[in-house]
Amino acid sequence: MxxxxxxxxxxxxxxxxxxxxxxxxxxxxxxxxxxxxxxxxxxxxxxxxxxxxxxxxxxxxxxxxxxxxxxxxxxxxxxxxxxxxxxxxxxxxxxxxxxxxxxxxxxxxxxxxxxxxxxxxxxxxxxIPSKNAEFGVISDIDDTILHTGVASFFKWRVITNTLFKNYDKRIPIEGVSQFYKKLHLGFNGEPVNPFFYVSNSPWNLYDYLSAFLNKHFFPNGPILLRDFRTPFDKTPKPKLPHKQSEILNLLATYPKLKFILIGDSGEKDADIYTKIALEHPGRILAIYLRDVNHKRKTKRIQRIIDNYNATPILLMESAQEALKHAKKHGYID
Structure with a gap:
């Protein structure tokens, strides 16, 4: 047996x-x-x-x-x-x-x-976020802090990177870990600003993503993934996109805490983030979107930005741009 x-x-x-x-x-x-x-x-x-x-x-x-x-x-x-x-x-x-x-x-x-x-x-x-927290940070993972290739044709880079590369061989986006450490410290220099990582990856990859974040010294934070659905899954589909649902849960759990949202131009982050900021005035301090260098997607995101003025928003090509922006607005020292 x-x-x-x-x-x-x-x-x-x-x-x-x-x-x-x-x-x-x-x-x-x-x-x-x-x-x-x-x-x-x-x-x-x-x-x-x-x-x-x-x-x-x-x-x-x-x-x-x-x-x-x-x-x-x-x-x-x-x-x-x-x-x-x-x-x-x-x-x-x-x-x-x-x-x-x-x-x-x-x-x-x-x-x-x-x-x-x-x-x-x-x-x-x-x-339990500290009472001294200046703000919280909600960050996407794929193509925001981890080179994944979500915007690639048929998402072939996602498949290649996930299946054939161990977590220690995966490449973080240059400078993002340092930017996040600065946000964790905030303007007052205390390591109390909480981080929450939200991804459309399945819970099956939790240990893999956690190992990657630890290896590259990203601030500790909950990693909020989703259940792996198959074509034969008979359970009801969620009414809201996973990222939107998780962000709304965080806003409800911490009604006195404002948030910075960080994502990329590869998927629907801009749509979700701006919608939440407009529907919850005063709760979102800023939105940062990493440009994944996809001409058609970048143009679409730029149109969203041009018609949005509820909060500071930056489409960035490098973490250095984000650092300068955050310092200018008083989020970091």
Whole structure:
């Protein structure tokens, strides 16, 4: 007989508030994905296959434990995901200096007969933005901070970059990490301005993208991805585009916090960002769009910019342009 694979829990770094504890992730069979560096093309392709061809553990009872010993139970859905939220008094007292609340997730006793990786203790974090935050930053990932090729013909560069390049071989957009570090510090020089990364990539690539962000020293922040839909998926399609929905959730969660939105000219970032800024006056400080050097798309984005005046907006060819703009408007020192 074939030996059953061990179980694991893929925890996703998330966000909440002073009294709102939220946790999300996915219960899976452990595919032993190797996130080492300098992997061969074959091993990289095998890793991506393992991430996309995931075997979820549905209807699994899980225990969430805060650092003060407080415990909660939740259950995964038919695709292995869990999304938990509850009120916890004085939750902010458990946060570190940058606002991160650490907790663990584990399988309940009914699964102890199965082998479970990491001694059945999977750590995660939830962000509570500091009261001293000057603003928050919501950033796209593909072609905004990571060379992807979303605007390429039939998106062939997306496929090539994702399937055949390990995270350590992927190239960040020049100067963006330094720009984000400046925004994280803000004008007052405190590392408290929160970052949120939003992408249309599937949750299956969470570890891959997280490893890339860590390698290139981007500010820590929740990575908000979406479920991987197949042509045979019978679940209702979301009413709003994923990025728009996530940004609106952040605006609702932090009603007193203003945001800077960062994206690119390759997809619909300009449409979504300007629409949100117009519908929520006073909440968006600025919009930055990286030019992906696609003549037709650049012209379309320029038309949007020419008819928009609700907030400062910049179509930039380099991070240096963004730095100068942010300094001029007082977002950074």
């Amino acid at each position: 074939f030996r059953k694979k061990a179980l694991r829990i893929n925890t996703y770094r998330g966000y909440g508030s002073e009294n709102l504890f939220r946790a999300s992730g996915r219960a899976l069979e452990d595919e032993n994905v190797d996130f080492g560096s300098n992997l061969s093309t074959f091993k990289t392709l095998r890793n991506i296959y393992k991430q996309l061809e995931s075997d979820e553990i549905k209807n699994a009872r899980l225990t969430l434990k805060l650092s003060n010993g407080q415990k909660f139970e939740t259950m995964t859905d038919k695709e292995g995901y869990y999304h938990f939220a509850t009120t916890v008094d004085e939750l902010q007292t458990l946060a570190d200096q940058e606002g991160w609340v650490t907790y663990t997730v584990s399988y309940t006793k009914e699964f102890t007969k199965r082998e479970i990786s990491d001694h059945n203790s999977f750590e995660s974090q939830m962000l």
